[in-house]
Amino acid sequence: MEKVKSENLLGTLLCKWCDRVLGELDTERVMVYYMECSDRACTGAADKKGVETNEQAVANAL
Numbered sequence: 890m891e892k893v894k895s896e897n898l899l900g901t902l903l904c905k906w907c908d909r910v911l912g913e914l915d916t917e918r919v920m921v922y923y924m925e926c927s928d929r930a931c932t933g934a935a936d937k938k939g940v941e942t943n944e945q946a947v948a949n950a951l
Contacts, residue, residue, distance in 0.1 A: 898913035898914060898915050898916075899914075899915070899916045899917070899918060899919045899920065900913060900914030900915065900916035900919075900920040900921075900922065901913055901914070901920070901921050901922070902914065902922050902923075902924055903921060903922070903923055903924070904923070904924060904925060904926035904928070904931055905923035905924065905925060906925065906926070906928075906930075906931040907926065907928060907930070907931050909926055909928075911924060911926055
């Protein structure tokens with residue numbers, strides 16, 4: 890079977906913090922990929938989430 894390139898892009902790249910569409914990909918089925926955008930608020934949220942996760946891990950270990 891020959892792969893046909895469609896005009897519809899079924900893959901979507903979303904920011905995992907603000908849900909902004911970062912791009913689209915040509916995929917064979919509907920797919921959603923999550924990334925971090927370069928927005929300052931999103932990178933700050935990512936840093937804060939990492940700190941919260943580390944603090945929770947330490948609390949669980951004690």
